[in-house]
Each structure stands twice: as C-alpha cells, then as structure tokens.
Amino acid sequence: MLHLLNGDAVLPAMRSAGLPGECAVWGDVLWEGPLLPDVTPEEQRLARATWFAWPEGDLRETLRMAEAWDRAIEGAARHDEVIIWLEHDLHDQFQLLHHLAWFARQPHPRLTLICISEFPGVVPFHGLGQLRSDQLATLFPTRQPVTPAQLDLGRRGWQALHEPSPLALERFGRGDTTALPHLGAAIRRFLEEYPDTRTGLSRTERMILEALSQGASGPGELFLALQRREERVFMGDYSFWRILHALGSGPEPLVRLIPEPVPGQVLPRGGASITEAGRAVLAGRKDRVALLGIDRWLGGVHLQGTSVPWRWNRTTQHLQPRET
Secondary structure (H helix, E strand, O other), X not given: OEEEEOOXXXXXXXXXXXXXXXXXXXXXXXXXXXXXOOOOHHHHHHHHHHHHOOOOOOHHHHHHHHXXXXXXXXXXXXXXXXXXXXXXXHHHHHHHHHHHHHHHHOOOOOEEEEEEOOEOOEOOOOOHHHOOHHHHHHHHHHOEEOOHHHHHHHHHHHHHHHOOOOHHHHHHHOOOOOOOOOHHHHHHHHHOOOOEOOOOOXXXXXXXXXXXXXXXXXXXXXXXXXXXXXXXXOOOHHHHHHHXXXXXXXXXXXXXXXXXXXXXXXXXXXXEEEOHHHHHHHOOOOOHHHHHOEEEEEEOEEEEXXXXXXXXXXXXOEEEEOOO
C-alpha cells in the first residue's frame, strides 16, 4: 500500500498514524512555473527545477527533489493499493489533476482517494498538515475508489492546464466538474492570478498592496494577512516571497522592501511599504504590467514583457483578450 501525500508537512504525522503501507511525497507546486506540452519528463523536470531554483536556490537539489517525487509515483505499480491524500485548495486540486492524468495513462487496479475540505474541531481548516496522527488515522476508512469519470476529468483538466492559451482551462472549469467537487473553485482562483483589466494586478498582488495601504508591514505580516483573505489557503511562503519580491523590483517598484534575511527561513524580516507608484496602480491610474513588466508562468501560459494577451475581468469573472 502506498500513501501518496501532498507535501512534507503531513509526513511526520502520517508516519506516526499506525497505518499500513509506505508514505511518499509528491509536492510540486503546479499552479506556478512552466508546464510544457510535448516534452519528455526529464525536460519538464529541468524546466520546472530551473524556474523554482530562483533566486539563489540550488538547481541540483531542486532537480533531485523533483526526480524523487516522480520516482514515488512511478513505483505505484509495486503496491496493491495507492491512496491519494489531498485537500480542497488550488495547490492540491492541480496535484489531483496530475495524479489522475498519470493513472489514466498507467492504470492501477486499486486507486483510492481521500480529499477533504473540513475536519471536525479544526477551524479554520486549511489542510492535512494541521491534523494529528490520530486524526489522520480516522480518515483512512473513508477513502473512496477513484472512478472512471474522475480519471477522465483529471486527464482532460491536466491537458487544458498545459495549453498555451488559458481559454481551454477556463472552458473546462466552467463545464461539468461535479465528479471532482472542489476543482471548479480551484480553477477560478487560478485564473484570478492573471493581471486584471483595471490595474494589471493579480489577485495576490492586489491583496498585498491593499494590506500595505491598510498598515501591514513586513513580509511575515503580509503573508498572514493574505492567508486570512483566501477562501482556501493554497500558497506557501516561497511562492508569496517571489510575488512580493517582483512588486519590489524594477525602475518604479510598487513596494519598498528592506529585507533582513533570516538563516533557514524563506521569508525575511524587515520592512515593506507601498510606494506612490503602488498607490497609483491600486487606484487604476497606472498599470502594473506596463510599469514593471512581467515574467510569470501560469500552467502552459507564459506571461512576459510589458503587455500580456489575456486579462482577468473582475466584474464579469471571465478572461478577456488584451485591448488593442
């Protein structure tokens, strides 16, 4: 039996839960970084490892970790049962697409799923990493067989996520996703990371500037402020710091950062404040993409330069082409 987990945070409690079988982590952050169609697994891992080694990361170590994740899922055939443990947020729902697409190609005779959005007595519930080993053990009997409809939905969603146009994923997300009840909301949250039509800010960037304009200061305080505003917390500190760092870069930054690195931690101490340019962008008087430029992968879509082909309309809740 193989327990396929969503990240390292849940691993110690799972190992202490007294459940049969082996535990393995598959922890890729699929809502950011390049997802390239028609490349080999080795090429895909290298592209993503190169992206995630920013800014001073160890490419070899990042690549080694990605290879270990893939070895875990490739070894699933050795086990009489594979249990996928996930939760309801964007990070995990895109992992679910990956896993279902994998097992649609490499069928397993006994593939089961635990995917929860709440747990009794844990409020607010953010994820499996909050649970003790005895709490995790109570979920084991609730696992359900993965259905052909779920495998097909995962395969089609994974393919749409790789498309170089986001319209395929938007259409998919607005279709019938009831076989995976948390997927539609996850896709909508993902699409909100596109620059919006009014300011050029993603939802995360807008919330950062709003928190700063309301008095928040320091990367750690900002990170917690953002998590409180998420319906389903999905973002780790590394991804957050990358976004905040981009807002504080360039010839006319939107955020003034005075970071004080802390050994062993991703988020530095130090100050953060909104600049006049940041206030102008937040008010819609200037455009974030035009002002700073952008270099960001959202699935198979590479947003690059000072103009992007797609924007998120917060009023209609749809993507729309860039106005020309």
